[in-house]
Amino acid sequence: MQGIWTTERIRAAEDRLLAVTPDGELMRRAAFGLATHTAALLAGRTSGVSGRRAVLLVGSGNNGGDALWAGAFLRRRNVAVTAVLLKPERAHGAGLAALRRSGGRVVSAEDGPQWIDRADVVVDGIVGISARGPLRPDAAALVERASAPIVAVDLPSGVDPDTGAVDGPAVRAALTVTFGALKPVHALAPDACGEVVLVDIGLRPELGEPDLVRLDSPDVAAAWPVPGPGDDKYSQGVVGIAAGSATYPGAAVLAAGSAVRATSGLVRYAGHAADVVRSRWPEIVATGSVRDAGRVQAWAVGPGIGTGQEGRDVLRHVLGQGVPVCADADATTIIARSPEVLDARDPGTPLVLTPHAGEFSRLMGEAPGADRVAAARDAARRYDAVVLLKGHCTVVAAPDGRVAVNTPRGSWLATAGSGDVLTGLLGALLAAGLDPWLAAASAAHVHALAGSLAAGGVPTSASALVTAIPDALRALRS
Numbered sequence: 167m168q169g170i171w172t173t174e175r176i177r178a179a180e181d182r183l184l185a186v187t188p189d190g191e192l193m194r195r196a197a198f199g200l201a202t203h204t205a206a207l208l209a210g211r212t213s214g215v216s217g218r219r220a221v222l223l224v225g226s227g228n229n230g231g232d233a234l235w236a237g238a239f240l241r242r243r244n245v246a247v248t249a250v251l252l253k254p255e256r257a258h259g260a261g262l263a264a265l266r267r268s269g270g271r272v273v274s275a276e277d278g279p280q281w282i283d284r285a286d287v288v289v290d291g292i293v294g295i296s297a298r299g300p301l302r303p304d305a306a307a308l309v310e311r312a313s314a315p316i317v318a319v320d321l322p323s324g325v326d327p328d329t330g331a332v333d334g335p336a337v338r339a340a341l342t343v344t345f346g347a348l349k350p351v352h353a354l355a356p357d358a359c360g361e362v363v364l365v366d367i368g369l370r371p372e373l374g375e376p377d378l379v380r381l382d383s384p385d386v387a388a389a390w391p392v393p394g395p396g397d398d399k400y401s402q403g404v405v406g407i408a409a410g411s412a413t414y415p416g417a418a419v420l421a422a423g424s425a426v427r428a429t430s431g432l433v434r435y436a437g438h439a440a441d442v443v444r445s446r447w448p449e450i451v452a453t454g455s456v457r458d459a460g461r462v463q464a465w466a467v468g469p470g471i472g473t474g475q476e477g478r479d480v481l482r483h484v485l486g487q488g489v490p491v492c493a494d495a496d497a498t499t500i501i502a503r504s505p506e507v508l509d510a511r512d513p514g515t516p517l518v519l520t521p522h523a524g525e526f527s528r529l530m531g532e533a534p535g536a537d538r539v540a541a542a543r544d545a546a547r548r549y550d551a552v553v554l555l556k557g558h559c560t561v562v563a564a565p566d567g568r569v570a571v572n573t574p575r576g577s578w579l580a581t582a583g584s585g586d587v588l589t590g591l592l593g594a595l596l597a598a599g600l601d602p603w604l605a606a607a608s609a610a611h612v613h614a615l616a617g618s619l620a621a622g623g624v625p626t627s628a629s630a631l632v633t634a635i636p637d638a639l640r641a642l643r644s
């Protein structure tokens with residue numbers, strides 16, 4: 167599990183470490199790592215390091231200091247280094263002196279473009295964890311000019327460090343070299359960060375518990391249910407799927423099929439698409455109504471059930487069964503419009519809500535906004551439920567404050583029905599008895615992995631996603 171810390175916590179930890187570390191030592195550690203990874207990128211992209219040209223974009227803080235020191239280290243490998251100072255009077259003094267001593271060139275922002283045009287790599291030391299708002303116009307003009315790959319120092323400038331939000335011009339890096347710990351931007355703005363490498367500067371002991379986490383494949387593999395010798399189809403947890411309708415059976419087929427592929431326990435289906443589901447998935451026990459579905463250990467409810475009286479009855483019924491419920495799609499809309507359906511819920515039984523941004527707006531009365539982590543946390547508290555906020559990056563918040571972020575591999579999951587597949591996965595994990603927050607984060611992880619395997623670089627479909635679930639689980643377990 168990777169820990170992620172907000173900039174406030176990072177700053178506090180840095181202050182504690184700075185107090186017991188010789189002056190300038192942390193920055194040199196950071197910069198040495200930055201130089202090493204920048205050289206590796208140069209070697210990979212240009213088949214060499216010596217004689218290559220690096221341009222540093224240097225802002226007024228320590229982020230610029232990191233870039234300047236890294237420039238001095240790159241000089242040792244005979245890289246031609248030019249620093250473009252955005253605010254010459256406020257550039258980091260020691261870093262600037264080190265670069266000058268090493269034979270680096272220093273130019274003003276006006277002279278920057280001619281050097282940027284000939285660069286093999288551009289190092290973005292404009293702003294780091296003290297960033298506020300989008301890039302300012304002088305910095306934006308230089309960044310726009312760059313056609314060489316950009317290495318972001320700590321984080322891509324112009325992107326909010328704590329929310330990953332981009333609200334104007336921002337750096338789009340090929341590589342981000344960060345120091346001490348991952349910050350939210352690295353999980354929430356993958357496209358701006360490019361590849362992310364973490365350089366150890368000895369900060370970990372000062373950090374305490376992370377604010378957010380990101381599950382690694384081994385975490386998900388360890389959590390995913392595996393049947394034992396004593397198991398049978400019931401003991402692994404039976405999931406009930408209440409989805410789809412006679413007119414729209416697709417959601418039922420996708421959610422139920424996804425549950426079939428997620429675990430080896432039994433899947434029940436209840437709804438108007440029973441015939442279609444049965445013909446597509448003969449292993450499913452399908453009935454016409456949740457009332458005669460038989461016993462389950464969790465319900466996944468919502469996709470395609472409609473938001474009318476019948477949908478409300480279905481939702482109220484499953485909420486009253488005393489088992490965990492994953493409420494998706496129409497079920498979230500019903501909850502938003504008729505919150506009294508939640509009265510049917512036994513307060514002790516887990517509920518997982520899986521809204522996309524539109525459904526979230528209905529549930530909360532406002533859009534998630536720039537701070538999607540805070541938004542998901544608020545919703546989790548308000549509904550006393552695990553909230554999985556869908557989007558490019560998926561945020562999973564528990565009412566106790568735990569938050570997991572799933573960083574996608576591309577955007578191929580933006581395809582019709584892909585949410586139904588997630589619901590099936592999640593329902594199966596809840597039935598298997600996983601902690602609901604872990605179930606939601608694990609389902610999102612496998613969903614994204616299956617999406618990238620199904621796509622393989624070209625458009626895919628929700629059906630292909632269901633087919634790819636075993637490949638994703640195999641990849642996890644290997």
Ligand SMILES: NC(=O)C1=CN([C@@H]2O[C@H](COP(=O)(O)OP(=O)(O)OC[C@H]3O[C@@H](n4cnc5c(N)ncnc54)[C@H](OP(=O)(O)O)[C@@H]3O)[C@@H](O)[C@H]2O)[C@@H](O)CC1
Nearest residue numbers: 192193196227228229293294295296297298299300302320
């Ligand atoms: N502390 C440590 O031990 C270590 C710290 N380390 C490094 O320090 C970095 C943090 O450095 P920092 O705190 O000096 O500020 P930093 O992020 O460089 O910002 C500088 C100034 O930029 C400005 N600015 C703000 N927004 C802007 C925008 N959108 N566009 C343009 N400019 C903008 C704003 O100044 P203003 O112009 O508003 O007065 C702000 O004060 C950290 O990310 C890591 O790289 C590492 O070396 C490891 C050890």
Ligand SMILES: Nc1ncnc2c1ncn2[C@@H]1O[C@H](COP(=O)(O)OP(=O)(O)O)[C@@H](O)[C@H]1O
Nearest residue numbers: 522556557558574577579580582583584585586
């Ligand atoms: N741009 C994107 N990049 C990555 N994943 C995405 C993107 N857009 C949507 N997704 C994912 O695809 C799924 C879509 O779910 P949903 O909106 O419920 O669609 P549907 O109702 O068609 O099933 C969610 O898991 C979401 O996180």
Ligand SMILES: [K+]
Nearest residue numbers: 290293319321
């Ligand atoms: K930066």
